[in-house]
Amino acid sequence: xxxxxxxxxxxxxxxxxxxxxxxxxxxxxxxxxxxxxxxxxxxxxxxxxxxxxxxxxxxxxxxxxxxxxxxxxxxxxxxxxxxxxxxxxxxxxxxxxxxxxxxxxxxxxxxxxxxxxx
Numbered sequence: 001x002x003x004x005x006x007x008x009x010x011x012x013x014x015x016x017x018x019x020x021x022x023x024x025x026x027x028x029x030x031x032x033x034x035x036x037x038x039x040x041x042x043x044x045x046x047x048x049x050x051x052x053x054x055x056x057x058x059x060x061x062x063x064x065x066x067x068x069x070x071x072x073x074x075x076x077x078x079x080x081x082x083x084x085x086x087x088x089x090x091x092x093x094x095x096x097x098x099x100x101x102x103x104x105x106x107x108x109x110x111x112x113x114x115x116x117x118x
Contacts, residue, residue: 016049
């Protein structure tokens with residue numbers, strides 16, 4: 001049986017990329033939304049995907065707190081690296097893998113809630 005590679009996994013799922021995220025933030029900033037509103041909408045955007053791509057939220061100063069929805073199975077490397085305003089994150093039961101350096105230099109991250117499978 002052939003082993004499943006990350007590229008195979010991504011092919012079968014919807015992936016949120018840094019490009020997607022940056023476009024969404026650009027649109028929100030154009031609408032003069034507050035950081036709180038941007039953060040709320042970013043949480044809503046994540047609800048549309050299964051995998052969060054590498055460096056998706058890299059250096060994203062807008063994000064302060066995030067709840068990763070239940071259907072997310074993988075968070076790629078460096079995903080939240082240098083998110084200097086990120087203070088809390090909630091991880092779902094469905095999460096199977098967090099790649100390396102995912103939260104590197106998130107110096108204000110105080111709380112990571114992980115819901116374990118029963």
